[in-house]
Amino acid sequence: MSQEKVSQEAVWEARKEIMKWSHKVEQYGFVSATDGNLSVRLADDLVMITPSGLAKGEMTLEAPIIIDMEGKKVEGAGKPSSEQKLHLEVYRARADIRAVIHAHPPKCIAFTIAGIPIETCILPEVVVTIGSVPTSAYATPTTDEVPLSIRDYLKENDAVMLARHGSLTMGACLADAFKILEKMEHSATIAIYAQMLGGIKPFTPEELQKLYNLRPSWGIQKNPSPCEHCGTCTSQTCANRSAAAGAAGMMTYSAAANQLPADLDMASLVDIIVERVREKLA
Numbered sequence: 001m002s003q004e005k006v007s008q009e010a011v012w013e014a015r016k017e018i019m020k021w022s023h024k025v026e027q028y029g030f031v032s033a034t035d036g037n038l039s040v041r042l043a044d045d046l047v048m049i050t051p052s053g054l055a056k057g058e059m060t061l062e063a064p065i066i067i068d069m070e071g072k073k074v075e076g077a078g079k080p081s082s083e084q085k086l087h088l089e090v091y092r093a094r095a096d097i098r099a100v101i102h103a104h105p106p107k108c109i110a111f112t113i114a115g116i117p118i119e120t121c122i123l124p125e126v127v128v129t130i131g132s133v134p135t136s137a138y139a140t141p142t143t144d145e146v147p148l149s150i151r152d153y154l155k156e157n158d159a160v161m162l163a164r165h166g167s168l169t170m171g172a173c174l175a176d177a178f179k180i181l182e183k184m185e186h187s188a189t190i191a192i193y194a195q196m197l198g199g200i201k202p203f204t205p206e207e208l209q210k211l212y213n214l215r216p217s218w219g220i221q222k223n224p225s226p227c228e229h230c231g232t233c234t235s236q237t238c239a240n241r242s243a244a245a246g247a248a249g250m251m252t253y254s255a256a257a258n259q260l261p262a263d264l265d266m267a268s269l270v271d272i273i274v275e276r277v278r279e280k281l282a
């Protein structure tokens with residue numbers, strides 16, 4: 001059993017990593033009270049995860065709990081996080097993932113509550129490294145609905161937003177998962193400012209393609225999802241995402257901003273503009 005192969009040193013390193021990044025997650029305001037949970041994969045069938053009911057800023061070296069892939073406790077004093085199903089779903093789907101962070105970043109969550117997909121295709125380095133972050137359909141927290149809601153997105157994405165709930169970011173270590181979380185919240189902040197200043201101008205398809213072409217030279221093997229709002233999104237994944245977004249009551253960014261149907265023809269658009277100008281003048 002691989003449980004025996006995990007050295008005490010590796011367990012100790014995982015404890016240190018979980019404590020360090022739990023404190024960071026709270027410091028950066030990505031959780032409130034006892035929200036969120038962090039985990040590290042120790043072996044194929046063993047995961048170390050934060051306990052439920054403990055504020056991330058109060059995390060100690062001893063607090064994290066070791067569980068198996070069925071969520072059964074193997075070692076530790078407390079109760080494993082109630083969102084462990086989310087973490088185990090990721091580890092089952094992705095052999096390359098060694099660490100997962102589930103947090104409640106307020107600005108990213110605000111996008112999902114407003115019914116607007118989180119817009120990350122506005123900053124070049126985010127387009128190259130993360131892509132556009134999909135939002136899964138709403139699922140009742142802690143239930144089996146949650147792992148089901150993210151299943152389709154895990155293959156191509158290291159970040160998923162859970163509607164009305166929080167973020168899920170993953171990587172080879174907690175530092176990588178945290179970096180993505182920090183970038184997402186930073187992008188959401190910029191998107192909110194840009195919207196306040198008059199609206200978001202997305203990249204053109206040509207500009208995006210040039211950024212995608214950079215991925216191999218940046219050492220990025222996978223192809224994170226393209227932007228849904230610029231017309232470059234034609235893959236099946238995007239079709240699935242649009243369907244999920246529809247189910248979650250989402251609008252596209254531009255449609256949300258203008259309250260116009262996305263498939264509007266020019267003549268109808270002119271009619272609407274004329275009507276709106278008349279209303280203003282009346």
Ligand SMILES: [Zn+2]
Pocket residue numbers: 035036083102103104141165166
């Ligand atoms: Zn949560």
